[in-house]
Amino acid sequence: MIFYTVKTEVRREIVIKKSKFIATIFSISSLDEAQKKLNEIKMEFRDATHCPYSLRIGYERIIERFSDDGEPPRSSGLPILQELKKTNVTNILLVVTRYFGGIKLGLGGLNRAYRESAMLVLDTAKKVRSLPLVRFDLSLDRVYSGKIRNILEHFNARIIQENYGDKAEYSVKIEKERKKGFLEALKTVTRGKIRIREVPSED
Known part of the structure; x- marks a missing residue:
């Protein structure tokens, strides 16, 4: 299987029912680097409501991690991971920062919002073959x-x-x-x- 990664950091933003979703994607080579990038995002958006993320690292034995960061279980990190897998990317960290807009989206709405955010930044990012x-x-x-x-x-x-x-x-x-x-x-x-x-x- 051919894998891809992103050439540079890319960020895209969408607003759904007054909640702002900011998706940022990074190329990473280790869990330590992923944690460093995640810490930087949380520092940059320290007043955000949530920062769910997903990552994939490796080739033959791919490491996959995700976190809902306080959102309902499996409502955010998992849909982000599913989009990463669909596009065959690896050595990737994708974080979606959410600012709550006052209107609850429900479990299905959250799932769609985080999935849409991940799709948007993945579609925008320039991908290169990852060897x-x-x-x-x-x-x-x-x-x-x-x-x-x-x-x-x-x-x-x-x-x-x-x-x-x-x-x-x-x-x-x-x-x-x-x-x-x-x-x-x-x-x-x-x-x-x-x-x-x-x-x-x-x-």
């Missing part, structure tokens, strides 16, 4: 750091962490399907003088 990533920890002589940086750029590697002490050390993620060429390039430019450790996937 499985593999993580490597690299350690090498600093003399090779310039060449290594060129390789990281060529393979569109995501640098998670880098340190320069006695050795140049990098923690990076690359697309899994490019793993073989990436490792060969690293060994070639360093003449084999590099320590490579593949970090076990959480997926």
Whole structure:
């Protein structure tokens, strides 16, 4: 199955019976990052009535989470999750912030409102193919750091962490399907003088 994610953060707003629904979608790579984004939303909309959300992370073993955040059970987080699954997206956090407008929507009305909010932001967001990533920890002589940086750029590697002490050390993620060429390039430019450790996937 081909999965997709969003290229950038997107936000859309609708009003239903005087209640305002603000849907925000993010690309994420971990539960920690999802929690950080959720905290930021709750801080930005600290006076909101509710902030239900749903997320999906991974590929072979997809992690799915949702929360109604005080709304009636399964009235908000679940319909958001169902829309994520319909569009085959992963590594996604979708939060719908609600400002209560004084008119109760009922369970069915809430379900439709949150579903519509999720659909709107998903339809608007530019989607890109989401490929499985593999993580490597690299350690090498600093003399090779310039060449290594060129390789990281060529393979569109995501640098998670880098340190320069006695050795140049990098923690990076690359697309899994490019793993073989990436490792060969690293060994070639360093003449084999590099320590490579593949970090076990959480997926």
